[in-house]
Amino acid sequence: MRKLVNLLDQALVAFAAAALAVMMTMTGLSALGRYFLNRPVPDDVVINQMLMALLVFLPLSHVQKVRQHVSVTLFSDWLPPAGLSRLEVFGRVLSLLFYGLLAATAYAATLKAYKINDIEYGELDLLTWPVHAAMTLGLIGFVLRLLLELARPIFDAGDGQAPSDPA
Amino acid sequence: QDSYHLRFADIGPPRGTRAEVMMWWADEIKSRSDGRVEIEFFWGGALANPASMVDSVGSGLADMGYVVGEYTTLLSRMAFASIPYVENDPWVAMRATFDTVSENEDVQDQLAETGVQFLNTFGPGPTQILSREPITTVEEFAGKKFQGAGAWQDWGKAMGAVPVTLPYHEGYQALERGTTDALQGWITVTRAYKLYEVSPHITLANSGMTTSTGVVINQELFDSMPADLKAILQDTSVELMDRYAQALTAETDTIMEALTQGVDGYKVTFHELPEDELARWKERAAFLVPAYVDAANESGLDGQAIWDAYSANLEKYRQIVATEGYPWTE
Amino acid sequence: MDPMTLGIGGIFVMLALVALRAPLAVSLGLVGVGGMVLSFAFPANRPANLERGINIAWTYLKSEPYDAVANYTLIAIPLFLLMGFVAFYSGFTKDMYAAGRAWMSGLPGGLAMATIVGCAMFAAVSGSSLATAAAMGKLAVPEMIRNKYDKGLATGVVAMGGTLGALIPPSILMILYAIFTEQSVGRLLQAGIVPGLLSALMFMLYIGVRAYVQPGWAPRPGRVGWPERMRSLGGVWSVIALFTIVMGGLYAGIVTATEAAAIGAIGAYGISLLSRRLTPQIARGSLIETVVQTGSIFAIVIGAKIFVAFITLTGVTQILSGFFLGLDVAPFVVLLLIALLYIVLGSFMEPLGIMLLTLPVVIPVIEGLGYNLIWFGIILIKLLEIGMITPPLGLNVFVLKGVVGDEVKLETMFRGVLGFLAVDLVTLLLLLSFPAISLWLPSLLGP
Numbered sequence: 053m054r055k056l057v058n059l060l061d062q063a064l065v066a067f068a069a070a071a072l073a074v075m076m077t078m079t080g081l082s083a084l085g086r087y088f089l090n091r092p093v094p095d096d097v098v099i100n101q102m103l104m105a106l107l108v109f110l111p112l113s114h115v116q117k118v119r120q121h122v123s124v125t126l127f128s129d130w131l132p133p134a135g136l137s138r139l140e141v142f143g144r145v146l147s148l149l150f151y152g153l154l155a156a157t158a159y160a161a162t163l164k165a166y167k168i169n170d171i172e173y174g175e176l177d178l179l180t181w182p183v184h185a186a187m188t189l190g191l192i193g194f195v196l197r198l199l200l201e202l203a204r205p206i207f208d209a210g211d212g213q214a215p216s217d218p219a
Numbered sequence: 220q221d222s223y224h225l226r227f228a229d230i231g232p233p234r235g236t237r238a239e240v241m242m243w244w245a246d247e248i249k250s251r252s253d254g255r256v257e258i259e260f261f262w263g264g265a266l267a268n269p270a271s272m273v274d275s276v277g278s279g280l281a282d283m284g285y286v287v288g289e290y291t292t293l294l295s296r297m298a299f300a301s302i303p304y305v306e307n308d309p310w311v312a313m314r315a316t317f318d319t320v321s322e323n324e325d326v327q328d329q330l331a332e333t334g335v336q337f338l339n340t341f342g343p344g345p346t347q348i349l350s351r352e353p354i355t356t357v358e359e360f361a362g363k364k365f366q367g368a369g370a371w372q373d374w375g376k377a378m379g380a381v382p383v384t385l386p387y388h389e390g391y392q393a394l395e396r397g398t399t400d401a402l403q404g405w406i407t408v409t410r411a412y413k414l415y416e417v418s419p420h421i422t423l424a425n426s427g428m429t430t431s432t433g434v435v436i437n438q439e440l441f442d443s444m445p446a447d448l449k450a451i452l453q454d455t456s457v458e459l460m461d462r463y464a465q466a467l468t469a470e471t472d473t474i475m476e477a478l479t480q481g482v483d484g485y486k487v488t489f490h491e492l493p494e495d496e497l498a499r500w501k502e503r504a505a506f507l508v509p510a511y512v513d514a515a516n517e518s519g520l521d522g523q524a525i526w527d528a529y530s531a532n533l534e535k536y537r538q539i540v541a542t543e544g545y546p547w548t549e
Numbered sequence: 550m551d552p553m554t555l556g557i558g559g560i561f562v563m564l565a566l567v568a569l570r571a572p573l574a575v576s577l578g579l580v581g582v583g584g585m586v587l588s589f590a591f592p593a594n595r596p597a598n599l600e601r602g603i604n605i606a607w608t609y610l611k612s613e614p615y616d617a618v619a620n621y622t623l624i625a626i627p628l629f630l631l632m633g634f635v636a637f638y639s640g641f642t643k644d645m646y647a648a649g650r651a652w653m654s655g656l657p658g659g660l661a662m663a664t665i666v667g668c669a670m671f672a673a674v675s676g677s678s679l680a681t682a683a684a685m686g687k688l689a690v691p692e693m694i695r696n697k698y699d700k701g702l703a704t705g706v707v708a709m710g711g712t713l714g715a716l717i718p719p720s721i722l723m724i725l726y727a728i729f730t731e732q733s734v735g736r737l738l739q740a741g742i743v744p745g746l747l748s749a750l751m752f753m754l755y756i757g758v759r760a761y762v763q764p765g766w767a768p769r770p771g772r773v774g775w776p777e778r779m780r781s782l783g784g785v786w787s788v789i790a791l792f793t794i795v796m797g798g799l800y801a802g803i804v805t806a807t808e809a810a811a812i813g814a815i816g817a818y819g820i821s822l823l824s825r826r827l828t829p830q831i832a833r834g835s836l837i838e839t840v841v842q843t844g845s846i847f848a849i850v851i852g853a854k855i856f857v858a859f860i861t862l863t864g865v866t867q868i869l870s871g872f873f874l875g876l877d878v879a880p881f882v883v884l885l886l887i888a889l890l891y892i893v894l895g896s897f898m899e900p901l902g903i904m905l906l907t908l909p910v911v912i913p914v915i916e917g918l919g920y921n922l923i924w925f926g927i928i929l930i931k932l933l934e935i936g937m938i939t940p941p942l943g944l945n946v947f948v949l950k951g952v953v954g955d956e957v958k959l960e961t962m963f964r965g966v967l968g969f970l971a972v973d974l975v976t977l978l979l980l981l982s983f984p985a986i987s988l989w990l991p992s993l994l995g996p
């Protein structure tokens with residue numbers, strides 16, 4: 053399970069990084085093309101908007117893995133370790149609720165966009181469902197990681213090992 | 220339920236011609252209903268954003284809203300109302316579009332699926348070309364970096380312009396720095412968005428207008444209202460079109476006069492096109508109606524039938540103007 | 550359910566979750582969704598209908614997460630972050646700050662002052678506060694920490710310097726304000742220049758004085774001799790070239806303020822390649838760090854959007870504005886109350902949302918008092934920008950948290966901002982008392 057989740061989030065992050073590279077290159081080429089050759093990249097704005105969604109949603113699981121989701125620790129630092137680990141579980145349960153919900157709505161949005169052939173009007177009239185599908189995948193990856201982290205104490209107890217490093 | 224507090228999601232600023240008539244409309248509904256219907260505005264997309272407006276009103280997040288057909292596939296069947304060089308008279312275009320939307324079964328089917336009902340449609344007046352340098356011929360337009368939307372972008376390409384797509388609010392800075400040379404615009408919008416500060420030239424291309432925009436209300440809510448309130452909402456909304464058309468017509472001259480003199484020191488030169496030149500501009504938009512019909516046919520509609528119905532409605536209102544004049548010219 | 554009670558209850562629950570270490574994005578988003586369901590399921594004076602509440606929230610969540618981020622103007626943030634990571638890992642910033650250290654060894658807090666200058670320069674390129682903080686974060690913070698600057702100072706100075714991005718043109722927020730209030734965009738943008746520079750000067754003054762009095766806050770290196778100073782200049786060309794590419798691209802009209810960020814990132818890669826510092830690890834690692842930070846920041850933005858949608862429905866903002874503006878007090882006190890209102894709202898909402906909700910109520914009052922709307926626009930931008938650096942929702946600070954990682958705690962950053970905030974309030978008071986600071990330049994440049 054852990055291997056699978058790690059593999060998935062590595063793939064998702066690599067995909068997001070590629071999207072960023074495309075965003076940079078395309079925007080630069082479009083500006084230069086417009087200025088020097090009178091030909092910007094068609095629908096660069098629409099494509100960038102879609103890439104932006106990939107950049108945000110694909111890495112979410114990895115962000116959790118490297119502990120980069122922002123939370124405020126100031127008011128709870130005085131707690132003993134047992135209290136802190138309970139709060140951590142609490143935070144993961146809430147995250148699971150929220151991102152589980154977002155994964156479900158993103159899936160519903162994918163189905164709807166596919167059904168009505170939703171497009172972004174422009175020169176290319178690009179279909180939107182693939183972006184919603186990618187968002188769904190990113191959110192599912194995140195949800196799986198949260199499940200894994202919530203289940204870890206159970207596994208670890210079973211293995212008789214000390215709790216492992218989150219990363 | 221005997222009184223209604225309705226949330227209206229607008230996407231524009233709370234000032235300018237359209238905002239003023241919207242507020243008149245809300246006041247009028249309140250007084251005609253003896254205070255039973257009160258409308259609260261949320262401007263600038265504060266309640267719902269332009270892209271998801273249809274869903275926001277359809278679901279009931281907002282009770283009413285201002286929708287723009289070009290922003291969403293959910294209103295794709297209203298595309299007939301946004302083709303260049305079809306109609307320049309805002310009253311004729313608005314009324315004809317609203318009648319067509321209300322009567323046409325294909326359009327009504329699509330609206331039924333979204334859960335919204337149109338109370339009116341809007342048109343901002345003829346589309347003009349805002350530019351840094353004078354543009355008075357097809358040849359001068361060719362090669363210019365032109366920021367337009369929807370069918371105007373296609374027309375711009377047919378004119379030989381370089382298509383630039385930027386969000387409309389980036390248009391100001393893009394024109395200012397010369398990232399774009401020309402921008403699709405409307406006289407009242409030019410004033411509201413201060414575009415005259417960066418476009419010393421406006422060509423009166425009179426290239427028709429987009430009217431697939433308007434006020435929608437949540438269908439379920441509307442159906443649940445008593446008949447007298449429904450009638451008040453509908454009648455006042457039709458009058459809203461008349462009032463907006465009147466305001467647009469009256470304001471256009473005033474604004475053009477003011478911009479010629481200079482506002483805050485920024486002056487605009489207006490360029491009228493001679494008839495033969497205008498005919499050349501118009502000719503380059505001629506392919507768009509057949510293109511619309513083809514696209515509609517492809518999606519399983521009878522494109523020609525919709526187009527004919529719209530054309531007949533346009534003709535009907537043109538006749539009314541010719542014989543009876545506008546509703547406000549007694 | 551009374552909407553006001555629901556709204557205020559929601560704010561408290563959200564704060565409680567934040568205090569209990571729930572991720573910020575989740576605290577905002579979950580309370581937003583829950584509140585939205587409740588406000589439609591139990592409307593005031595109407596029968597309860599839970600299904601309706603759930604349906605509306607469901608439809609909203611289907612589109613909002615995408616709509617909130619699929620916004621062209623936002624691409625400046627990941628692209629500027631990327632520029633910063635590439636420049637940092639290629640070592641340009643180290644060279645730049647080494648030169649700064651050598652040349653400004655006599656000046657207390659010199660590197661922090663130089664950072665403010667850098668922020669002001671990026672502010673002249675980027676259209677927003679967040680983009681400016683994103684651009685400067687990795688360029689500046691690690692180097693100041695390397696030079697033993699107080700961590701709060703190192704991060705606070707960029708968080709605060711970032712706010713110059715909305716004040717010094719180009720500025721998206723200013724354009725929207727001008728359109729909303731029917732003011733001249735050109736005049737408003739011109740009006741932001743002097744207050745922007747004044748704010749920067751005040752920050753530098755604060756840095757200088759405090760660093761002089763409290764040497765441990767920004768330690769000065771020993772005197773550096775001329776040969777070493779000259780040698781240190783060898784490495785600064787890369788950062789200067791980067792600035793030149795980005796600014797030149799914008800002011801020549803080749804790129805828009807949004808696209809400038811792409812040119813910046815490409816430029817960073819290009820310069821790194823030319824100076825033979827680009828390794829595959831740097832190329833790939835910078836991309837990955839950027840997307841991780843983008844995910845982290847925009848998760849919060851999405852949560853905040855959902856929360857604000859709920860607050861909008863409850864009408865708390867409008868009621869608060871009505872309350873503050875309804876008090877029968879002297880005009881100057883009204884202004885101070887408005888300032889207070891914006892600082893309160895700025896703690897948990899983002900600038901655009903606040904502006905859209907409050908302007909229809911606030912502007913008629915300001916006009917009624919006979920104040921100049923260009924001048925008020927500048928005041929408003931400053932007030933909105935203060936929200937970007939105050940807890941719990943201070944997006945500029947989160948951007949910096951992202952680029953510096955675990956080395957500096959969030960609390961340290963917010964604490965580091967405090968001194969700058971106090972100075973900024975003085976600047977604000979100056980702007981309030983002397984409208985000429987804002988209005989002089991537009992009157993001079995007026996066409």
Ligand code: NA
Binds near residue numbers: 675677714716
């Ligand atoms: Na700026």
Ligand code: NA
Binds near residue numbers: 935
């Ligand atoms: Na804040």
